[in-house]
Amino acid sequence: MTVGIRTARAEDRETLGALKLRSSLAWGDHVEALQALPEASEVPAEHVPHVAVAEIAGKIVGFVTVLPGNSAAQAELEDLFVAPEAWRRGIGSLLLAEAERSAIALGARSLEVVAGERARPFYQASGFRFAGIVATLLAPAIRLRKDLP
Known part of the structure; x- marks a missing residue:
């Protein structure tokens, strides 16, 4: 299995949105709310230049979005999703390494992410540390931060 990483293209938006929703629904949490939430199945056009896509044999199996943060020293990991059928194959870790790069x-010295409890162990195993609790549309979530070299 060779995973390729590339920059997203405008024509990927529909595929990325569908993958985002499918991945979110796979846990079985907040199903009705996610299905009713337009943001759960969309990648905004202005985010596309900041999206890295993971592909296997030309098929998109995951993506990560990194946006400039509130300060020049900080960047925000906006989205990291892997298709459920590709979970536990190291794709999330590859995308996270791409996010850090x-x-x-962007010139950031730290990377922050807002994550639910299910994703927290993944990020903490990669060096992210608790930085606070934030309200989201679905439930309270955790802000995590990682210092970058």
Whole structure:
């Protein structure tokens, strides 16, 4: 299995939105709310230049979005989704490493993410630390931060 990473293209938006929703629904949490929430199945056009896509044999199996943060020293990991059928194959870790490279390229010294409880162990195993609790449309979530080299 060779995973390729590339920059997203405008024509990927529909595929990325569908993957985002499918991945979110796979846990079985907040199903009705997610299905009713337009943001749960959309990748905004202005985010596309900041999206890295993971592909296997030309098929998109995951993506990550890194946006400039509130300060020049901080970047925000906006989305990281892997298709459920590709879970537990290291794709999330590859995308997270790409996110860190993207944040460093933006000049950031830290990368932050808002994550639910299910994603928290993944990020903490990659060096992210608790930075606070935030309200989201679905439930309270955790803000995590990782210092970058």
